[in-house]
Structures are given as structure tokens and as C-alpha cells.
Amino acid sequence: MSQIETLDALLSTRFSCRAFKPDPVPRAQIEQIIDTAKRAPSWCNAQPWQLVVTEGDATARFRDALQAEVTTGQSQLDLEGPSEYPGVYGDRRRAVGWQLYDAVGVTKGDRAASSAQMMRNFALFDAPHVAILTSPRALGGYGAMDSGGFVLSFLLAARALGIDTIPQAAIANYSGFVRDYFDIAEDRMMLCAISFGYADPDHPANSFRTERAPQAEIVEWRS
DSSP states (O other): OOHHHHHHHHHHHOOBOOOBOSOOOOHHHHHHHHHHHTTSOOGGGOOOOEEEEOOTHHHHHHHHHHHHHHHHSOOBOSSOOOSOOOHHHHHHHHHHHHHHHHHHTOOTTOHHHHHHHHHGGGGGGGOSEEEEEEEEGGGHHHHHHHHHHHHHHHHHHHHHTTOEEEEESGGGGBHHHHHHHTTOOTTEEEEEEEEEEOBOTTSGGGSOOOOOOOHHHHOOOOO
């Protein structure tokens, strides 16, 4: 298999896992994922990303604390989120939402069921590990952009080892709580979390895959 075929296979088989087995990932493999991901390029080689990674009881304690915070606390984003999803972006967002709801049996208008499914984000989808990703506030959008490259590299390195992942912006909605919980310095922005472990292949939340727009929708050729 050529290198481009290997890369395409990793990208094609990676998916956002929404139900994990409890089995932990060996520390050596987590370190291998991080060692690979840190090769991601960054502006002026700043390498702005830093991680807090949980394992064992630390994951369970954070999961419980986060869920309690979501039911009682106030949301807070460090990095400004989208003001809206206009046009095709909203269409794509709704499409994946209904794919998930159809898979897990949430019917239109069932607010209790949709709310319960949303709360699965804050249970980390039962993953045995979560990585909290931060970048220096001083580097602003460029630090966030560079960290996006690190996230993708992390996801692909995990997939290469047979480990499943889901990058989670939802947890960043409680960035103030997360930063305080892990004693992360105020001069760092929380960008996202990555929950990871081994997928439960029998769970309906893992039964669907999203589509990608054709090149005609994303490329303008100039000659």
C-alpha cells in the first residue's frame, strides 16, 4: 500500500466514536500517539499545544464532576464559537444530527431524549480517557489553528493503533470549570477535548458514518 493509500485509509476509517468500551489504553500507546501527533506543523514552530490526559479513576472523577457542573453551572467559552451556521453549513450540521438521532432512536420533537443524548457528551461517551487541549491566549487564532493540526494528527495516530476517538467542542463550553478543575493557567485557552479508547462496535451510536462534500463544492480551479 502506498503512503497516500495508507493516509486515505486512516482518514476514511476514522470516525467520531460516541460509545466506548471501558478497557483502558496502555500508557505506552498513549505516549506513542502524542509523540506522533507532536510532529504536526505550527506557525514559527511555536508548538502551542499542551495536553492534560486522564486515565483510570481520574477519568471517572472528571466525568462525574463535569456532569454535575453542566446541570448547575454556567457555560463559558475561551475561544469564540460560531455565531451561526448559514446555508450549506447548517444543512450539514442538521444532517449529522439526524443521522445520530435516527441511529439511537430519538424521534423529532422528543426533547427529553435529545437532551439525554446531548448529555452523553459530558459523560465522555464512557471513554476511559480524555485529553484536554489548550493553547496560549497570546497566540490567538494562530495558536488555535496550529492546535487543530495537532488534533488531526492525534486522531490519525490513534486510528493507526486501532484506538478510537472523538474530538469534543461541547466540553469547551465549560472551559472555565475545566481549567479550574485541572489547575490550568489562566493564560491558556481551552480549545477542545478528545475522548478516546476502544469503540463499542455494537452500540447504535457508532453505526453511521458522515459524508464529505465533493471537490466541486470546495475547490475553484484557476488556470
